[in-house]
Amino acid sequence: MRNSSADQLILETLGMHKSHLTSHQIYEGVHLRLPALNPSTVYRALDRLVNQGKVTVSDMGLGAAVFELTGEKPHHHLVCQGCGHITLIADDQIAPLISNLEENYHYKIKTNHLVLFGFCEKCQDTA
Numbered sequence: 001m002r003n004s005s006a007d008q009l010i011l012e013t014l015g016m017h018k019s020h021l022t023s024h025q026i027y028e029g030v031h032l033r034l035p036a037l038n039p040s041t042v043y044r045a046l047d048r049l050v051n052q053g054k055v056t057v058s059d060m061g062l063g064a065a066v067f068e069l070t071g072e073k074p075h076h077h078l079v080c081q082g083c084g085h086i087t088l089i090a091d092d093q094i095a096p097l098i099s100n101l102e103e104n105y106h107y108k109i110k111t112n113h114l115v116l117f118g119f120c121e122k123c124q125d126t127a
Contacts, residue, residue, distance in 0.1 A: 005034075006030070006037065006041050006042065006044075006045040007045050007048065007049055007054075009030045009033060009034060009037075010026055010030060010042065010045050010046060010049060010055070011049070011054065011055075011069065013026055013029040013030050014026065014055065014067065014068060014069045015069060016029075017029070019068065020058065020060060020066035020067065020068050021066060021067055021068070022062070022064045022065070022066055022067075023042065023043055023046055023064070023065065023067065024064070026042060026046065026067060027039050027042045027043075030042055046067060050067075053070055054069070054070055055067050055068070055069060055070060056068055056069070056070045056071075056112070056113050058113055058115055059115065060077065060079055060086065060115055061079045061081060061084070061115075061117055062084070070112070071112065073091060073112075074091045074094070074095075074111075074112035074113065074114075075088060075089075075091060075112070075113060076088070076089040076091065076093075076094045076113065076114040076115070076116070077089060077113075077114070077115050077116070078116050078117075078118060078120075079115055079116070079117050079118075080118065080119055080120040080123055081117050081118065081119060081123075082119050082120065082122075082123025082126060083120065083122065083123050085120050087120070089114075089116075094114055
């Protein structure tokens with residue numbers, strides 16, 4: 001199989017789900033459409049797509065890296081370490097922090113996906 005075929009199937013799978021998927025979930029989705037596909041081909045293609053900036057990989061505290069299509073707009077998450085609930089944070093709440101960091105540390109920050117870990121309101125009593 002040509003690399004571009006595997007790449008395209010992965011991009012289509014991620015596009016259909018519009019959520020964070022593990023490499024295994026991506027493999028399962030691609031494998032339904034192309035049963036002869038080897039898992040190692042999917043893993044290599046994911047690495048290539050991340051390096052090309054087409055796919056973003058993140059640690060959402062789920063025990064496995066998750067992948068999603070790289071979006072045009074930055075987006076960020078709060079992840080509860082108690083129950084695992086994931087809350088989307090509006091970029092306008094994070095953008096001032098990014099600007100401040102760039103100015104104070106003389107960096108050009110390239111991330112478009114920030115994940116912050118803590119405890120949601122329900123889990124704070126048990127934390």
